[in-house]
Amino acid sequence: MLWDVSLGNMPGVMSMDYMVREVTNAADVDEVRRLVMAHGDARSTTPGVEYVYADAARMPGPYIPPLGGLWLAVSADVGIGCGALRPVDDTSAEVKRMFVDSTWRGRGVGRALMVALIAGARARGYATLRLGTLDDMTAARTLYESLGFVPIGRYRADELIDTRFYQLELSTT
DSSP states (O other): OOOOTTTOSSSOEEOSSOEEEEOOSHHHHHHHHHHHHHHHHHTTTSTTHHHHHHHHHTTTGGGOTTTOEEEEEEETTEEEEEEEEEESSSSEEEEEEEEEOGGGTTTTHHHHHHHHHHHHHHHTTOSEEEEEEETTOHHHHHHHHHTTOEEEOOOOTTOOSOEEEEEEEGGGO
8 A cells, every 4th residue: 555654644655756665575575685785785884784684684584464564665666765663572563674775865765664664563553663773873863753752771782882772652643
């Protein structure tokens, strides 16, 4: 299903230049994998980047519905951005592998992906949505805060670097 991000209440996003859809086939999984690898390449000097590559290699991994999911932003059938959702526990999910191709940044793709991920988490019955982002990713942090995410303490002990953690209470937004 496709939708306009301004509506904010449907499970997909479409604009004049791109659309966001939940991944339902192997070709889309391959596009997400390619984008996650590109994200790893862009952060190649970041400690722990090997986990990004390992996650890409095992896609769809922990992101399989009905508890998880993958979303892909496409333009002309080419992936331009992606995001993933995985369960943390029975009531919480986590956003992972958010990435937008550098040539598409600043055009609303990240926001469209996050709106779709939030809708996906709600549709799966989660009460809380969490994420971690690197300290130097100021545009990402600004986006998350504009969508209602608030800073929280560390909820994953496995982080190797400076990560800021955020949470969105889905029942109140």
